[in-house]
Amino acid sequence: MTATTHYRICPLCEACCGLKISVQDGVVISIRGDEQDVLSKGYICPKAVALKDLHDDPDRLRTPLIKRDGKHVSATWTQAFAEIERRLPALQAQHGRDAVAVAVAVGNPTVHKYGLLNYFPRLARALGTRNVFSASSLDQVPKQLACGLMFGHWMTVPLPDIERTQWLLVIGANPLVSNGSMWTVPDFKGKAKALRARGGHLVVLDPRYTETAAVADAHHFIRPGADVFLLAAMVNTLFAKQWVRLGALANWVVGLDALQQSVVAFTPDAVAERCGVAADTIMQLTHDLAHTERAAVYARIGTCTQTFGTLASWLVDVLNVLTGHLDAPGGVMFAKAAAFASNTQGTGGRGRGVSTGRHHARVSGAPEVMGELPMTCLAEEIETGGAGQIRALITVATNPVLSSPNGPRLAAALQALDFMVSVDIYLNETTRHADVILPGLSPLQDDHFDVSFAQLSWRNHARYSPPVLAPQERPTEWQILLKLTAIAQGLGAQVDVDALDDVQFAQDMQRQFGDRAAAVLAATQGLHGPQRLLDVALRSGPYGDAFGQQPDGLSLAKVMAANSSGGLDLGELQPRMPELLRTPSGKIELAPPMLLADLPRAWADLQHPAPELVIIGRRDVRSNNSWMHNLPTLAKGPFRCTVLVNPVDAARLQLQHGSLARISRGSNSLDDVRVEISAAMMPGVISLPHGWGHDLPGAQLSVAALRPGNNLNALLDDSLRDPLSGNAVLNGVAVSMTALG
Secondary structure (H helix, E strand, O other): OOOEEEEEEOOOOOOOOEEEEEEEOOEEEEEEEOOOOOOOOOOOOHHHHOHHHHHHOOOOOOOOEEEEOOEEEEOOHHHHHHHHHHHHHHHHHHHOHHHEEEEEOOOOOHHHOHHHHHHHHHHHHHHOOOOEEEHHHHOOHHHHHHHHHHHOOOOOOOEEOOOOOOEEEEEOOOHHHHOOOOOEOOOHHHHHHHHHHOOOEEEEEOOEOOOOHHHOOEEEOOOOOOHHHHHHHHHHHHHHOOOOOOHHHHHHEEOHHHHHHHOOOOOHHHHHHHHOOOHHHHHHHHHHHHHOOOEEEEEOHHHHOOOOHHHHHHHHHHHHHHOOOEOOOOOEEOOOOOOOOHHHOOOOOOOOOOOOOOOEOOOOOOEOEOOEEOHHHHHHHHHOOOOOOOOEEEEEOOOHHHHOOOHHHHHHHHHOOOEEEEEOOOOOOOHHHOOEEEOOOOHHHOOEEOOOHHHOEOEEEEOEEOOOOOOOOOOOHHHHHHHHHHHHOOOOOOOOHHHHHHHHHHHHHHHHHHHHHHHHHHHOOOOOHHHHHHHHHHHOOOOEOHHHOOOOOEOHHHHHHOHHHOOEEEEEOOOOOOOOOOOOOOOEEOOOHHHHHHHHHHHHHHOOOOOOOEEEOOOOOOOOOHHHHHOHHHHOOOOOOEEEEOHHHHHHHOOOOOOEEEEEEOOEEEEEEEEEEOOOEOOOEEEOOOOOOOOOOOOOOOOHHHOOOOOHHHOOOOOOEOOOOOOEOOOOEEOEEEEOO
16 A cells, blocks of 8 residues: 555644655555654654554553453443443542642643543533642743733743743753753753854753853853752843833733832842852843843743742743843744634723632642642542542553652542542553543544634644544543543443533633524534534634634644645744733733732841752653653663763762662652763762653553662652642752762
8 A cells, every 4th residue: 555644733742744655555654754844843752652652552551451359450431431430420529619620731641632532521510529630740830820810810921932032041941851841842952052153152051061051152060950050140130231122012011110119129249159150240231131122031941840930920920021021022022823812802902810729728828820729739649538539540641659758648538538540541650549540542543723822822823634544443532531421420430422522612612702693603613523623713712703704714624634735834933922912900010919028038048058969850752741761762862861970979979980879858859860970960969860760560661661760759748848839849858968889
């Protein structure tokens, strides 16, 4: 049979690269970059090629599993849903709605499944529980909270205008490896080279000399957790030197005076020692930012996963505002997504803003943010008795036993649950505790549209991917979630999910469009599930055809037609102030009271010396998620779960390159960690990658188990959080280290 060519958006990281996939006799024979793709222009990384490994992986689940006598056995879909119907509603009836928690990884891979993103909220509403947890609180909630307070919506995130900037400061981020994080920018390396070729400058602040630092003009070490001090000192310097230039934003900001007063003590001299960055360097960085016409500051996971994550995230964009670089070409700008973006809907320029703390975790009192509680509260909510104790859990594409602090404690808590359901394609370190596992399709069998990353992309676009391979005759993930929703609503496991979807869609359209709902229903006939929701979102979006009123506008059919030609290019980012604002004031809030009130905590911490030795995580282009360690294409090559140690620290601790060491924090320790001595590390800082530890009994990850590595998160304290966002503290944690000979 002749090979056929298919075009697909890669679902394995935030870059969302366009792929050209050749298939013969139902088998993938090659995966290459799509040169016509409007976003990635032919660029791919090794993860894309591993899509074939993922599809063919014998460990990937194809049928449901039910735990019988402590062991997972294959079951039919009817049996699996019947087991859930038998046990879940009874627990809710006996112990109340809050006795069932939902954990969903709003990240890779859930965020690459537009069916999961659109149908998970229905399940959460049907369960009626306040106990919703997500991987967001292990990653990006501080950034989203800061943006929500400043601009009025969680997803209104400023993005560096990489192709027009002349000076880019990157703090605690490694976009050459991640291809952006909360910033979809495939082939960052190529764009960084182009920046330097046109006379621009790239500067990196990081406790490790990263892959991004290697292509930069300058790199400065900074102590983990000290970002807030440096950023506050830069803001202080802008005011002290009278370098504040609001430019076109002058009429759209409030809180300038309060902001200035809040940072008056944070001078470069006051913070330099704790940051490990000279005062003169802080002054020079501030000068260059303020006096370069097109400049931007970008920071990410290193600044988020610390105790001052929200403050640091806020101050990054305060710097961009004060220097006139926010919403300006070559500075940081805002995407205008074709569909699902709240900051393109309704009346622009003013809104309700965001709020937190509408409820709190029962045990720790941690506040709700974005409708979720911190993932690090999950174990204690299961362990602690009393009203509202979690007795059942539904997880969706998440592995917190490896990705969340104090994984051993969480594993023990999961084992104590009365009932657990997991929607996942692997029997992994978390799902091994589930009573029922419901596997979704391979990504190559599913259609796709980027809901979130189009709102974070360096260039506006619209791309849709149909399935590459024929799906099996079994439920898709959105149908699995809808079936669980029906069970939670008391409709039973025998419900016709397609008919239920029709009813719910009609109700949603009535609420959204009122008198126009009948026309919308007529216009979407022939579509179902997430496709139908996507068509509505595109047609009612900023580029849409408004259901025929704008004939040249977008619809799902038009985006589908562009699949083989790289998708639709909707142009470079454009200024969007003030229409994207959704704050009650209709202004950019420079001094949110919640953030000002937290600055004294940072000042108090600044008075204490830095710990002698701290640990940070790191990413590798081949293993940004734990399950990728099970794919041969990505698992091959050098062993990557090593601890990087500066030569000075290695000599002090009597460590040898390639030897083994113990890393300890309190009563927790990691033994037999392989040492890699590297001048890329700042003295006093060691680095171990996250997502390893594949040696737990009951998991079925045969390739990963060959080189299990050490679980960094088993060392960390699940009570350490940024108090504003609830985000876990994963970086800058004090540890001790000893040689094992």
